[in-house]
Amino acid sequence: MREKATTLYLGPQHPGITGNMMIRLKVKGDTIVQATTEVGYLHRAFEKLAERRNWLQSFTLMCRFCVPEPDPVEESYARAVETLEGREVPERAKYIRVLVLELARIASYMLWYGGQAGSLGLYTIGQWSVGDRNYILDLFEELTGGRVYHMYIWPGGVRRDLPMGFEEKVLKTMDYLEKRLDDYEDLMFDNAIFRKRTIGVGIIDPEKAIEWGVVGPPLRGCGIQHDVRIDEPYEVYDQLDFEVPTEEGCDIWARANVRRREIRQSIRIIRQVIDKMPKGEFYNKIPNPHKWRLPKGDAYVRTEAVRGEVGMYIASDGSEHPRRVHFRGAAYVHAVTLLEDLLVGENVADVSAIMNSLGTCPPEIER
């Protein structure tokens, strides 16, 4: 019997979708035969706005590129500007940056726990992890004044020094979270439904993964050990001792396991950072921002975010304004060409689980 293909619009308003985007699916029965990513609900023209602002004013836009994890973008912009200008950053600022980046990584993984489990109908774990994420946001609020958008890592260093007793609070939160992680893992990874719905679903071909531009946890879920923190160490990652976990399997289960193990590595990094943090300056002061000119040229830096490699390309014509600021998000590849390919042959019910496992972030695609 020939079945007629039906068109199904998933999103932009759908509880399983990871943001304001739409996937147009052609389905036969429950099976997807064609998927097309449709974006355009979220374009805010940040890169155009940045061209009319000076280098420091543009920095306030950068954290808004990706909502769940704003800090890596801030950091990459700051580092790109420093690379282009040749500005030195004090050692203490580098350690504080790593501390903030790793806290942001854990906070973002907490949100991912909620999304990944929620997309398969396990709602309890999301309530726990998003609740516990608030403890990290409390730390951010104390450090930067903002809970989600921090605008803290700026060109030249960081905006202010750690408050008194902050290190103890971080360590206490890490001890608490480490205990809680066991609970999450019991609830999610020992769950028969989660196993059944994720093993063998959304398989990326490991031989094609690098060529297709897969980065971050999806790449490491294919058993390929690449991480920007190791490949091209930035800040002080080369002085820290941590592992980059990999899993075989290439499916949602493997990617979830990579993330589960990465949270523990982030906690390990944070403990080392607090242990090794030197005293001293935290900010190499920039000149008057309205007269601050960067030399003519361009720079591109890469950062490891939760979703994978993100990059920031900046070009200067020697004036006070950026000539071009261009952000490369991991989702730019994951959510368009890769997702369209992965979804073919999968069940409609697994779409949001696959999207969550790839770390799809629509604001990164549109900016």
Next chain:
Amino acid sequence: MEERKKEIIQTITDHFKDAVSNPYDGNRVDFTIPKQQIPAILFYLKDEMGFNHLSHISCIDWLEDKQFELVYILWSYTDRVKVFVHTRVDREQPVMDNIDMIWRQANTYEREIREMYGIRFAGLEAPEEFLLEDWQGPPPMRRDFDTYAYAMKTFWDRQEARSNAQDVRETIRRRTGEELPDFAKKYSR
């Protein structure tokens, strides 16, 4: 790494006589090359030199030179070196070669550059609209596009805003060629 960088520069300048190497510190290798040779040099870098990760494609509008600059950034996982390949495209007739047969994710970058800068990529098969919907004006990321004037005209001085608003159902119909169901037509303007 310095030796490997020298080796890469030597091999590329031997194979591509028009490629000019620009000196940079660190793990960056940088070339400028005429636009006709872009697919060839990228093929060569990927297949022969191991630069198999396409990290970024960016575009800059040099209005004063009447040119667009395209930048291709590749990364080699084995050498841990990144290569920048710059090229310039004439602003009056912005035509460029498509490279999505080398890396298929280049398709997404090229779609965005086509929409935002108006550069035509020969042989690029993808829907015209990507980020913008029903956009009639000039490509908005060009430097001569006046954001302020556009915003004033569109959002400030707009008369009869409601009646001029677009109908999303019409857009869906036009994009996909699907006929609207009857119940939707009833509410359609």
